[in-house]
Amino acid sequence: MSDTLKDRVKAAGAPAEDAPAVVDLALNDQSMQWLQSRATYFTDALPRHVDRVHFMSVARAILPSLSKCSNQSITSALLACARFGLEPDGRQAAVIPYGDTATFQPMYEGYIELMYRHPRVDSVHFNWVREKDAWDYEPTAPSPKDFFHKPRVDLTEEDRGPVILAYAFAWIEGRRSQVIILNRPQAEAIRDKYSKAYKKAENNGRKDSPWHTDFDAMWAKSGVLRLRKVVPTLHELAELVRADEDADDAGAVPAVIRGTVVARDEQGPGEDGGAEQTWPTATQPGSGGHEAGDTE
Structure with a gap:
């Protein structure tokens, strides 16, 4: 496998x-x-x-x-x-x-693509924070001073250390949305609570669900999915979420x-x-x- x-x-x-x-x-x-x-x-x-x-x-x-x-x-x-x-x-x-x-x-870029299609959305951003990056998050500060991330461009991704956070935000008619931050334990909690495909793959011992085979991709998608709660979206994005959930409910089929x-x-x-x-x-x-x- x-x-x-x-x-x-x-x-x-x-x-x-x-x-x-x-x-x-x-x-x-x-x-x-x-x-x-x-x-x-x-x-x-x-x-x-x-x-x-x-x-x-x-x-x-x-x-x-x-x-x-x-x-x-x-x-x-x-x-x-x-x-x-x-x-x-x-x-x-x-x-x-x-x-x-x-x-x-x-995939998470597909969700971002559908967010872009709303006429009020100017841009959508997703990125990872690694262990040695400079970053800060103060949710009570006014936007855009509430979040700061500066990657270590002088280092390779490997040298920057493991990923510790996923984050996403959008610019909507010139204003930045709330920043969505998701750490690994939060992503694992989403997986454990909501993914039937993951539970089925755990129970049958095959460990072939997307959460098993590409955890980071599912982590990223979970962060972007949370972003949809704070940005205007078209009806097609809600349909995509339902289609995604249907596939997961079927247990990787x-x-x-x-x-x-x-x-x-x-x-x-x-x-x-x-x-x-x-x-x-x-x-x-x-x-x-x-x-x-x-x-x-």
Whole structure:
């Protein structure tokens, strides 16, 4: 089992040592054809501001890592990425293979991306404080004097010491929001209290939940999620949170992402038999289906 989400993606796509290379290339070519035949389905779900060609290029790049996953789960995961306008690049969102199931996993940069889309939000910032950095936090002081962080640029990240804090804030119409600070014990408390996937992975001994394989990524996401409480957000961000919670509730196996149900089981590449595919209607973030507003 790989240590990180990115390593798991790479490991899942690695060819077997005794498999002829020509077979892998043939399977890969079939998968690419399968994806291309459904390109319109994904691109039609993208928000208007997302470049469709680039999104499909990123999707093609990760497809080899999903070679053991069912086409239905790949479709559902990529469509979830498309609906929220997040690239499956491992930074905004990831598509992680769990056995034969491709799983949509939003990352903290994806949440930041959705925060940026609110017209009142000027910028969103996230960073880590390391042990040897200069920093101070005085919550009773007026903004922006309440928080200070100066990284040790003369040192490497390793020499700066271990991470001790994650923090995030936003600038909203020229004013800085409250600074959200999350230390490691607080992140662990969130994990222990709320993550069903973590508890399931602990109980079955597999330790393969995102909290096990990439703790820092989940720590960062927890901090950014707290930031949404103090900044104006669009309705799509609340939907992304629910989709993320659904996947976690399923215990590292994705539940149906709202609005992305595939009409019927898909066949493998080249096995359609000439039958016409029936695709569901996908909502398009930013298309007017929801009005901007604050979420709790």
